[in-house]
Amino acid sequence: MTKVAFQGEIGAFSEDAAIKFFGVIEPLPSRSFADAFESVSRGAADFGVVPIENSQAGSINDTYDLLLKYDLNICGEIVLPVNQCLMAPEGETPETIKYVYSHPQALTQCEEYLRKLNATIMPTYDTAGSAKLVKEKGLRHSAAVASRRAAQIYGLKLLAENIQTNPSNYTKFVVISRQKAGRAANSKTSIVFATKNMPGTLYASLGAFATRGINLTKLESRPSRQKPWEYVFYADFEGHVEDKPCLAALETLRGTTKFIKILGSYPRATES
Amino acid sequence: MTKVAFQGEIGAFSEDAAIKFFGVIEPLPSRSFADAFESVSRGAADFGVVPIENSQAGSINDTYDLLLKYDLNICGEIVLPVNQCLMAPEGETPETIKYVYSHPQALTQCEEYLRKLNATIMPTYDTAGSAKLVKEKGLRHSAAVASRRAAQIYGLKLLAENIQTNPSNYTKFVVISRQKAGRAANSKTSIVFATKNMPGTLYASLGAFATRGINLTKLESRPSRQKPWEYVFYADFEGHVEDKPCLAALETLRGTTKFIKILGSYPRATES
Numbered sequence: 001m002t003k004v005a006f007q008g009e010i011g012a013f014s015e016d017a018a019i020k021f022f023g024v025i026e027p028l029p030s031r032s033f034a035d036a037f038e039s040v041s042r043g044a045a046d047f048g049v050v051p052i053e054n055s056q057a058g059s060i061n062d063t064y065d066l067l068l069k070y071d072l073n074i075c076g077e078i079v080l081p082v083n084q085c086l087m088a089p090e091g092e093t094p095e096t097i098k099y100v101y102s103h104p105q106a107l108t109q110c111e112e113y114l115r116k117l118n119a120t121i122m123p124t125y126d127t128a129g130s131a132k133l134v135k136e137k138g139l140r141h142s143a144a145v146a147s148r149r150a151a152q153i154y155g156l157k158l159l160a161e162n163i164q165t166n167p168s169n170y171t172k173f174v175v176i177s178r179q180k181a182g183r184a185a186n187s188k189t190s191i192v193f194a195t196k197n198m199p200g201t202l203y204a205s206l207g208a209f210a211t212r213g214i215n216l217t218k219l220e221s222r223p224s225r226q227k228p229w230e231y232v233f234y235a236d237f238e239g240h241v242e243d244k245p246c247l248a249a250l251e252t253l254r255g256t257t258k259f260i261k262i263l264g265s266y267p268r269a270t271e272s
Numbered sequence: 273m274t275k276v277a278f279q280g281e282i283g284a285f286s287e288d289a290a291i292k293f294f295g296v297i298e299p300l301p302s303r304s305f306a307d308a309f310e311s312v313s314r315g316a317a318d319f320g321v322v323p324i325e326n327s328q329a330g331s332i333n334d335t336y337d338l339l340l341k342y343d344l345n346i347c348g349e350i351v352l353p354v355n356q357c358l359m360a361p362e363g364e365t366p367e368t369i370k371y372v373y374s375h376p377q378a379l380t381q382c383e384e385y386l387r388k389l390n391a392t393i394m395p396t397y398d399t400a401g402s403a404k405l406v407k408e409k410g411l412r413h414s415a416a417v418a419s420r421r422a423a424q425i426y427g428l429k430l431l432a433e434n435i436q437t438n439p440s441n442y443t444k445f446v447v448i449s450r451q452k453a454g455r456a457a458n459s460k461t462s463i464v465f466a467t468k469n470m471p472g473t474l475y476a477s478l479g480a481f482a483t484r485g486i487n488l489t490k491l492e493s494r495p496s497r498q499k500p501w502e503y504v505f506y507a508d509f510e511g512h513v514e515d516k517p518c519l520a521a522l523e524t525l526r527g528t529t530k531f532i533k534i535l536g537s538y539p540r541a542t543e544s
Contacts, residue, residue: 058333058494104376104395123376123395202491203475203482210475218503219474220493222330231490 001026005036005045011128011150017078017173018049033062037070040176048176049078055170057105063174064222064234067192067263074190074264076175079271084110084164087131087156088143094159101130102145110145113163119143131156170271174264181266187240188217190263193253194224194232201256202233208252209237212245240265273298277308277317283400283422289350289445290321305334309342312448320448321350327442329377335446336494336506339464339535346462346536348447351543356382356436359403359428360415366431373402374417382417385435391415403428442543446536453538459512460489462535465525466496466504473528474505480524481509484517512537 005028006014018025028045030036039045052063067074084106088097100107100114101122107114114121122142124130130144135154143159144150151158174190181187195201209216218236239246241262253260277300278286290297300317302308311317324335339346356378360369372379372386373394379386386393394414396402402416407426415431416422423430446462453459467473481488490508511518513534525532 053495055495061330121397123397125376125393125395200482202488203478206475206478210472216474218493219491221491223325223327 002047003028003045005030005039005048007031007033007036007050008126009128009132009150011131011147011153013080013082013127013147013171014049014051014173015128016147016149017051017080017171018047018175020080021049021076021078021175022047033066037066037072037176040072040178041070043178046177047075048072049173050176051171052077052174053172054082054105055168055172056109056166059220059234061222064192064220067174067176067190068232068261070176072176072178073180074174074266075177075179075181076266077188077269078173078175079269080171080173082109082164082169082171083148083162084145085148085151085158086110086113086143086145086160086163087134087151087154087158089135089138090157092141092143092157092159096141097143097159098141099139100143100145101134101139103127103130106145109164109166109169112165113160114145128153172269175266180264183240183242183265184267186268187243187265188236188238188268189241189246189265190234190236191250191260192232192234192263193260194230194258195256196258204256205233205253208249208256212249214239214245214249238268274319275300275317277302277311277320279303279305279308279322280398281400281404281422283403283419283425285352285354285399285419285443286321286323286445287400288419288421289323289352289443290319290447292352293321293348293350293447294319305338309338309344309448312344312450313342315450318449319347320344321445322448323443324349324446325444326354326377327440327444328381328438331492331506333494336464336492339446339448339462340504340533342448344448344450345452346446346538347449347451347453348538349460349541350445350447351541352443352445354381354436354441354443355420355434356417357420357423357430358382358385358415358417358432358435359406359423359426359430361407361410362429364413364415364429364431368413369415369431370413371411372415372417373406373411375399375402378417381436381438381441384437385432386417400425444541447538452536455512455514455537456539458540459515459537460508460510460540461513461518461537462506462508463522463532464504464506464535465532466502466530467528468530476528477505477525480521480528484521486511486517486521506535510540
């Protein structure tokens with residue numbers, strides 16, 4: 001069975017994404033994103049599934065940094081609608097809840113709903129882990145915000161569904177692998193590069209794509225981690241790295257950049 | 273006295289930044305970034321000071337979203353070296369600490385040091401608030417990660433200084449105001465814009481600056497919050513919005529964008 005590493009406990013949203021992509025999987029829950037990358041890197045898992053962007057909150061910085069650090073390939077992407085659920089042991093109702101446990105990002109997504117509950121917010125490192133905690137410690141007047149599947153797994157009652165403030169909230173995940181994905185009809189490519197210096201060269205760098213009619217679907221700057229206020233750029237464009245126009249664009253790009261790393265070419269998720 | 277709103281308790285890093293910028297201030301601690309913006313907006317504070325970027329972790333997304341939402345002006349920036357300190361009540365030593373309280377971002381910055389401590393990580397919403405909590409609740413075997421000044425304010429003993437993994441770690445803050453800053457020798461300008469659509473128009477948009485020799489010092493995409501996978505771009509460039517080349521560039525930019533908002537022109541911090 002395909003062994004897939006992801007951050008969080010069994011029942012994590014990342015596991016939902018992995019199941020959507022692979023069907024049945026052998027899950028490898030991991031303490032951190034870095035641990036998931038490490039497992040794929042040293043062969044303890046066949047693939048990793050990590051969140052890369054939320055349609056509300058934006059890019060997940062840790063994932064971008066790890067994509068730069070590890071020598072792995074993005075070989076797929078998955079888009080999942082966010083469905084945050086409030087869950088608690090049998091006997092509790094929304095009115096009896098005084099403490100709500102979850103990951104800060106999930107808590108932020110549900111801020112309006114939680115404010116009405118008037119409960120104390122208890123930030124943790126993990127959504128599914130919060131469900132597990134509430135169940136295993138037998139916490140009273142306590143609920144977790146996590147996935148529908150986490151409620152089933154940990155035997156908690158669903159008190160409310162889709163409690164995130166913005167109903168059209170999606171998270172994008174990437175599948176990471178030691179192998180590269182082949183060409184497909186709807187390929188996209190993710191790269192990271194550093195320009196020689198900022199003013200004209202970023203413009204020139206984008207010109208490598210614009211003048212060839214290659215659609216850039218994302219561009220994001222991140223601190224370089226080498227020197228304060230120096231940046232690297234993460235870009236997504238349409239096409240496979242082996243397509244001729246893309247090869248030519250990357251060749252041009254090498255002239256205006258200090259380094260380029262191709263993170264992977266992979267089939268675009270239909271929802272993205 | 274100048275009344276300055278910031279997120280966090282007295283002793284917050286943002287208050288350090290405000291003191292560096294204004295000298296003596298009347299502090300207005302606020303529960304959230306949004307509360308700080310709200311206080312400035314309705315005149316309860318003269319200014320707000322909020323973090324916008326960390327040299328390691330990158331942009332602080334909430335601040336960018338609030339700059340777009342509120343009709344306020346950036347009128348200054350402050351760069352502060354990060355000095356994370358471990359602090360605890362008298363009698364504790366690094367060896368006796370079993371629980372460490374702080375904001376997840378501070379905890380992440382100090383990951384290597386904290387791993388060696390072998391203590392349980394207790395995420396909270398605030399660094400200075402964690403110092404206050406440890407002191408006021410008289411928690412045993414517990415420490416907080418916060419600023420040097422927070423240790424003094426809450427009467428905790430410094431167990432270690434500069435415990436962040438990367439020693440050259442800086443945070444950039446912006447000063448927000450209902451008023452605009454006048455022209456200065458070293459002005460920079462922050463804007464946010466949405467392109468008409470992504471492929472060629474972002475390239476054309478940057479051309480408005482590149483062809484006039486205007487130095488772009490930052491470019492960052494963020495989800496638009498209107499529609500999944502649509503983006504707005506935050507850009508910083510050198511010069512004041514009333515400088516002739518900048519006026520001309522913005523005029524050109526209007527041709528390739530759906531909207532532009534000028535967040536402010538202000539003197540550049542010397543360290544940035």
